[in-house]
Amino acid sequence: MTDLSWACPILHVDMDAFYASVAVRERPDLWEVPVIVGGGGRGVVLSANYLARHYGVRSGMPGTRARRLCPRAVVVSPDYDEFTTVSRAVMETFRRITPLVEAVSLDEAFLDVRGSAKRLGSPLEIAERLRAMVHDEQGITCSVGVAATVSVAKLASRRAKPDGVVVVPPEAITSFLHPMEVGELWGVGEKTRDLLLRFGLVTVGDLAHTPLPTLQRAVGDSLGRHLHQLAWGADRRELVPRSTADDPEKSMGANETFGRDTDDRDIISRELLRLSARVARRMRTAEVAGRTITITVRFADFTTITRSRTIPEATDVTHEVHRTALLLFDALGLQRARIRLVGVRVEGLVPRGSVHRQLMLGEREHGWRDADRAVDRARFRFGAEAIGPASLL
DNA sequence: TCTGGGGTCCTAGGACCC
DNA sequence: TCTGGGGTCCTAGGACCC
Structure with a gap:
């Protein structure tokens, strides 16, 4: 197979069911059962392993509903200290690959591997190496999206889940993006999605082929411009190296x-x-x-x-x-x-x-x-x- | 016994100043 | 006796993300 990843120096790494994976990694008794993290009382589900997801359990769902969907799931309390410890270790692993690491949250980061190719091989090879390192060192799995821009890499990692890699080379961007539903774009939540649907814009391709002024009349100048760019996979290629830990909070x-x-x-x-x-x-x-x-x-x-x-x-x-x-x-x-x-x-x-x-x-x-x-x-x-x-x- | 908790960013109007 | 604009701060709400 030809390695098409050379033109794609941005990696988006996303831990698979992070909280749930961390919660069960030292608990072999929970490896074969559905597990839900959080969601007690009036709370919502923070994370669920793939066995629980099989029953329709999703993060953000009210715990009451999750327990109804999967009564035999084991519910565990979140241990944020543990999550933070594992997150720091994982980010350190990333920095052994490249110093250009932009942490997005405890369980996600972008990496720019442009400068690592000579030392470590193609971006695809680097992605596989990195996944092996995380698995060996932390006992959890992650998925990686590889692309030329951050938003496409982000969508690619979602497509790679669980425990995989997806490369989207430049010539495949439109065929990758345009069939997607608009709600899948990063920054399009429930409200914007509903608004777009009311204008008959269902897929990212619809968005891409709507004249910019029309789109801007529908959703406003700045959001319109932003969405139009996302629909063509055109956003930033440069990372802002930072860790969530040392970011000054506002x-x-x-x-x-x-x-x-x-x-x-x-x-x-x-x-x-x-x-x-x-x-x-x-x-x-x-x-x-x-x-x-x-x-x-x-x-x-x-x-x-x-x-x-x-x-x-x-x-x-x-x-x-x-x-x-x-x-x-x-x-x-x-x-x-x-x-x-x-x-x-x-x-x-x-x-x-x-x-x-x-x-x-x-x-x-x-x-x-x-x-x-x-x-x-x-x-x-x-x-x-x-x-x-x-x-x- | 529907719907958490931690954040960021944007918009928009009004006050106020130059 | 007509009616500037730009900039900043403050407040409230809303959308979104993990």
Whole structure:
């Protein structure tokens, strides 16, 4: 077979059923049974192995539905520390192939192997080598898409699943892309898909053969242009080398769905405090602070609103975040609305060293900052359960 | 006992400033 | 006595991704 991969230096590597694979790799008792990760209570499925998928279980599906589809599936809780550890190791493996690794998430990365051909062979050979390395070192499988651009490589890896490689050489791009359904494109979700279907655009080929101005009238200038380019496989060929770990975050947040809907302000205030504490602690650990505090409120009927407020000085203080969050909540003036979820997010993060505190105004807050730091130290020494705001006890 | 939790980016209107 | 524009910040919502 002719190796057509030479013109395709972009690899997209995607772990197969990552969370589920990691969860079972040390559990031979689970190798032959359907396994679902997450989805307890009111949660949704994070990942499912291929045996569970055979029954129609998909990630993102409500756990209740998944358990109905496959009652004999074993449900396991996610262990994010473990996922992170395996992810880091896998990314290190990639960097032994090439330094040009753009991590997309814990279980996905793009690699530019342009410079590795002389040393390691064609992109296809590199893809197979890399899959063997991941399998031998981590005991999990992955799939690889090989193409000239990131979006085509991404679609190719999906086609390669599970445990395979798909190469899409330049001359095969249109025959590969155009039969696909528009919803398969990266960046086309449910809403855009429905919109396109209403205009009679079903396949990527339909999209490609619609005049650009027509498409832009339908979905807007910028999305229209973007989709048109994707439909011809024409997007970036250059990667932005980065790991998800060292990327500076622009916002940090936390939210929580209540076990049952509530209209009790005390319960909600306490939850906002817990979430504020969690977010502020992460900010202190990352040595960042932020000025814009946003709360999210989701009602029983699933309608969701956000309210935000920008304060004069960036903060990493639990008390300040919570005070602002509660202010925003009370300003909603809700009476007996049933609430399903609340969330707290801090945006506009900057390195804490760049924040200058106005001493006159900040004096009172310094006490709170010192208290937060003492709590952080105690948690570090004695564990997360040892100490927290009194009102959470 | 339908529908999580962590994010990013975009749009759009209004305020405000020059 | 007519009605500039550009830039930035803030707020709210929405779409999307894993």
